[in-house]
Amino acid sequence: MDGGATKARVLVVDDEPQILLALEDLLSDAFTVVKSETPERALAVMHEDPNIAVVITDQRMPRMTGDELLSRMVDVSTVGIMVSGFADLPAVVRAINEGKVFAYVTKPWNPEDLRFKVSKGVEHFRLARQIAHERQLLADLMNSSPDGIYFKDQALEFQRANRAFAQVLGSQSPEDLIGRKLSDGLVSAELATSIEAEERALLSQGKPTLDVVREYRGPSGQSEWYSESKAPI
Numbered sequence: 001m002d003g004g005a006t007k008a009r010v011l012v013v014d015d016e017p018q019i020l021l022a023l024e025d026l027l028s029d030a031f032t033v034v035k036s037e038t039p040e041r042a043l044a045v046m047h048e049d050p051n052i053a054v055v056i057t058d059q060r061m062p063r064m065t066g067d068e069l070l071s072r073m074v075d076v077s078t079v080g081i082m083v084s085g086f087a088d089l090p091a092v093v094r095a096i097n098e099g100k101v102f103a104y105v106t107k108p109w110n111p112e113d114l115r116f117k118v119s120k121g122v123e124h125f126r127l128a129r130q131i132a133h134e135r136q137l138l139a140d141l142m143n144s145s146p147d148g149i150y151f152k153d154q155a156l157e158f159q160r161a162n163r164a165f166a167q168v169l170g171s172q173s174p175e176d177l178i179g180r181k182l183s184d185g186l187v188s189a190e191l192a193t194s195i196e197a198e199e200r201a202l203l204s205q206g207k208p209t210l211d212v213v214r215e216y217r218g219p220s221g222q223s224e225w226y227s228e229s230k231a232p233i
Helices: 017-027 039-048 066-071 086-097 111-144 163-168 189-205
Strands: 009-013 032-036 052-058 079-084 103-106 150-152 158-161 210-217 223-230
Touching (some): 009 017, 017 032, 039 052, 039 066, 052 111, 066 086, 079 086, 103 111, 111 158, 189 223
Parallel strands (some): 009 052, 052 079
Antiparallel strands (some): 150 158, 210 223
């Protein structure tokens, strides 16, 4: 690891202090290790520290199991790794199927394998954070534009739209449009048929852009004219 880079923060949770010390000794060269002897304290740490990249937890602990702890993590970017014995495998499998566990390690663990899985977990955390940041940048860019902007899939259902475009259609928010088509009652049937025919042709012919001037009727029934540019991507 680059000596100038900030170490990723890893939270280890186990009710046995000697296990916590062993994990800290194993991981502290590459990661900043935070320890907790109880699941309740671990949840408090995660709430207070938004930069916990990976949580390594034992499955069998008093009052709360490891899979219960991971299911209650607040930050969806944080990666969960469960340390378990073979008797706990049904719970591990269930947690993996529910998307709560990134990886699991059986006792006694292999040091190199555990370090490798933690490193992969940190990569996953950083990528998830990067994607979330880029999505927020896109949302901020779209909603700061006075022009209507939207994306549709090949079925012509809205995947994303900004506030300006939602207002054109008389919707309260862009989220109201997601998963819907114009022909789902968002505009008149005649207008929806015309627009969706144009867009199907645009997709099938692969033209770079489609520029049209079109009349929309606002929520109060008044006519408004808009210049539209569309492109397949």
